[in-house]
Each structure stands twice: as C-alpha cells, then as structure tokens.
Amino acid sequence: GAGVSQSPSNKVTEKGKDVELRCDPISGHTALYWYRQSLGQGLEFLIYFQGNSAPDKSGLPSDRFSAERTGGSVSTLTIQRTQQEDSAVYLCASSPAQNQPQHFGDGTRLSIL
Amino acid sequence: EDQVTQSPEALRLQEGESSSLNCSYTVSGLRGLFWYRQDPGKGPEFLFTLYSAGEEKEKERLKATLTKKESFLHITAPKPEDSATYLCAVRGGGSQGNLIFGKGTKLSVKP
Numbered sequence: 001g002a003g004v005s006q007s008p009s010n011k012v013t014e015k016g017k018d019v020e021l022r023c024d025p026i027s028g029h030t031a032l033y034w035y036r037q038s039l040g041q042g043l044e045f046l047i048y049f050q051g052n053s054a055p056d057k058s059g060l061p062s063d064r065f066s067a068e069r070t071g072g073s074v075s076t077l078t079i080q081r082t083q084q085e086d087s088a089v090y091l092c093a094s095s096p097a098q099n100q101p102q103h104f105g106d107g108t109r110l111s112i113l
Numbered sequence: 114e115d116q117v118t119q120s121p122e123a124l125r126l127q128e129g130e131s132s133s134l135n136c137s138y139t140v141s142g143l144r145g146l147f148w149y150r151q152d153p154g155k156g157p158e159f160l161f162t163l164y165s166a167g168e169e170k171e172k173e174r175l176k177a178t179l180t181k182k183e184s185f186l187h188i189t190a191p192k193p194e195d196s197a198t199y200l201c202a203v204r205g206g207g208s209q210g211n212l213i214f215g216k217g218t219k220l221s222v223k224p
Binding site: 004031033035040041042043044045048050056059091093095098099101102103104105106107 | 117144145147149154155156157158159162200202204209210211212213214215216217
C-alpha cells in the first residue's frame, strides 16, 4: 500500500522567506510526527499529533516553527523567516496508534541560501 | 534526560564477515526500543521493536537483542546490500509518543 508521502522532496529558498512542507500519512494512521535530521546529527523530534488531542509541540526549536493537521490526515509544517540553521531534512512519520512503530516518508531536503 | 548512544559511528566489513552494532540507552521507563535502516536520500525503514530485557527479534541476516542498558544489532554473513545507516531509537515513559534517536552507525559491506 501507499506509504507516507512528503512534498516537495527538495526546497531551496532565500533566508527570510517562509516555507511550507507537506505530509500525507498512511491512511488510517492516527498518530503523525515531524522530525528534523541535520548533517551529522540524529533525528530531532519537532511535533506530534494524535487524533483530535492537542499536539505535543515540545520539540519545536522556536516560535518561527508551527504545524497543523487538518481533518486528522494531511499535515503542514511551516517555517517563517527562515534562517540558514534551518537547513536540514524534515521527516514525517505516522503510526496506527501512539505505541506502534512509526513509518517514515523520504523527507523534504530544505536548503536556505 | 533520555539519551541514546550508538557505536561505532562507522563500520566496514567484508562480505560474509559477521559483526554487531551497539546501542546504549538511558531512559526513564522504557516503552520500546526501535531499530531502523536508512539508505541515502531515503527515510528510515522500520526493522524491529523490543520492549523488555531478554527479548530478541530476527529478520533475515539481522538479529536484535535487548538488555536493561543496551541493545545489539547482530549482522550474520552480511552482503553488500546490507550497507546502510542503522538507527536506534527509544521511547521513554515521559514521552507522549516521540522517539529519541541515536546518531546511527554507517555500515559498509564490501564484496
């Protein structure tokens, strides 16, 4: 079946611009996660959505980062006023429930010039 | 603070040369240890979940084991297609669902 889909696969933008990254989770998965993977670093948790509960935003690095999940399915991660340190691969994952294994998309590679 | 350390950072093997990757963890109330495989330009691919000390899981040439402080990923008679970065992650009791990842071990298997 279809896996987690992320778009765009690559994004190059200028410092100071806003960007939106999209994630389509596996159908029926109630849990959705965003992570960031920087060169030489492990995956860093950003935000977690579970059903209709309030999201866990504890991993967001600054107030320039926000995310929403509409209709319990598609999610958008928005970064405002991008900085060079935001350059990374942004990965989305989904799971059938909170304690189930997470399945990842192939990520969006974000480059800030 | 929950923490995961993987070693070695990189490992080069000859085809057929068995070895093990280590994942040491510190977590409050382990609720699962996960192994993933990541190929260049791709997202992590789920391999195994382990929940309690003494548990073992196997898949083809891979076998994962768990103690109270660490996990090992044993690779038996590896092939070049096993070359990838292997990631270890834990979910702790204080987590609402997110995983804490190690930095990974990059495995290269030469023919």
